[in-house]
Amino acid sequence: MSFFASLRRLDRRWIFLAIGLLVVVPLLTGFHIAPVLPSARARGFYDAIEKLPAGSTVVLAGDYDPGTIAENYPMHLAATRHLMARKIKIIAVELYPGGPPLADRVLHLAGAEFDRKEGVDYVNLGYKSGNEAVMSQMGSSIPVTFPTDRSGTPVSRIPVMKGVENFSQIKLLVSISAGYPGTKEWVQQVVSRYHVPMVAGVTAVSAPEYYPYLQAGQLQGLLGGMAGAAEYETLVKAPGLATRGMDAQSLAHVFIALMILLGNLATLPQRSSGGKA
C-alpha cells in the first residue's frame, strides 16, 4: 500500500492525538518559536485607549461566556488592566448570560492590581437580556436600562455612575465579543446612531466579519482571537495567557496546513479518475 493510500485510510483519531501533543508539549516545555509582533489592528485598539484622558468613562461590554474563555478572557483582562492603569472609569455590562462572573473576575483582578475601587472607579452592571433592545435603550438612559449593579445596589448610589445618563458621557466603547449579541450589534445600534468611538476584541472565527467595520473607520481597533490578544498583551507590556499559548497555536497551525496539503495530495488520484482510484 502506498503512502498516500495509507493516508487515505488513516484513523482521524491519530490526527486528534497529534494535535493534542502539539498543544501540550510546547506549553510544558516552554518551547518558543518567534516573538509576537503587534499588527496595525491591535495598535489601533491600544492607541484608542491611550488617547483617552484620565478620568474619562468607558463602557466595557463583556459579551462572551466560558465557551470562548481561551480567546476572549486574555483580551478582556488586558484591556481592563490597560484602562485601569490609565485611570479610566469603567462601566461593565454583559449581554451574554455567562458573562457577569467573568467580568467580575477581570475587574477585581485588575482593580486589586491598580488599587482601583469598586463603585468609585468601576462598576459591573451585569447581564441584561434583550440584545439590541438593551443597546438601544442605553442610548436613552443607562440608569433606566440597568437600575442596579450586579450586586443589587441602585445605580443612583454608585459614585462611578454619577452624571452618566447615556452614551453622551461615554468616551469609548470596548466590546469583547463572542458573537451575537456583540460587536456587530454594538456597531449597528450605538456607533452608527450615537457616534461613540469603539474598539473590539472578538473570537477568531468571527473576526473576518468585522474587518469591513475596521476599514470603514467604524472600529478604531480590532483584536482577532488569541493572536490578537497576544499582540495586545505585547503592546501593554504584560505577556499573559494569550502570549503563552501562541507557540502551541503556531505548531498546531503548521501541522494542520501540512495535513491539508497531504490530504489533497492523497485524494488527487481519486479525483482525477472520478473517484475510482
Next chain:
Amino acid sequence: MHLSGDLGIWIAALLTLGIFSFLYKDNPAYKLCEHLFVGVSAGYYVVLNYFSVVKPNLLDPLFHGGAHTDFLLVVPLVLGILLFSRFFPKGDWLSRWSIALILGVYPALRITGFGQGDFVEQIHGTMVPLWVAGNPGATIGNWILVVGLLATLIFFFFSKEHKGALGGTARLGVYFLMVSFGASYGYTVMARISLLIGRVMFLLHDWLGVLHL
C-alpha cells in the same frame, strides 16, 4: 506536580475529560456531561434572568417603587404572563399578542441598525481615493478593494447570464470570494485550536499544577 484541592476544579476537569472522550468515540461519560451541561445551563439562565431582568426592571419598580411606582410596567407584565398561555391549548392564542410585539420591535431595531451601521456606512467606506500620492501601498489596496467589491457584486447579479465580460468579472468575483473563504477558514482553525489550548491550560495549570503561567 501540585494537584488542586478545589472540588470545583476537579468537577470541571473531569467534565472536560468527559467531553474530550468523544474524540475517541461516543460513550456514556460524554452523554452524561452533555446532559449535565444542558440542564445546568437552563437552570442558570432562568435564575439569572429572574434576578437580572425580571426583578430589577419589572417587579421592584412596579411593586416596591413607593412614590416612584411606574404603573405602565403593568403592560409588559401582562404581555409576559400571556406568553405562558402557550402551555394551555385552549388559550394559547393569547400569546400571539406578546409575540406580535416582539416580532414588530425586533425586525425594526435590526433593520434600522443594519441600514445605518452596515448599508450606508459600508457604501461610504468603499468610496476611497484610487490614487494616494506618495503611498503606492494604499493606492494598490484601494484598487483591490474597489475591483473586489464590484466583481463580487457582479457575481451575485443573476438577471443576465454570466457570459462575456460579465462572466469574466463574475469569475474574478469568485476568486475574491475564495480568498475570503480561505481567510475565514484560517481564522476558524485558530479559534478551535485556541479553545483546545484554553482547556489544556486549565487541565495542566489549575488542575494538575504542572504548568506555571
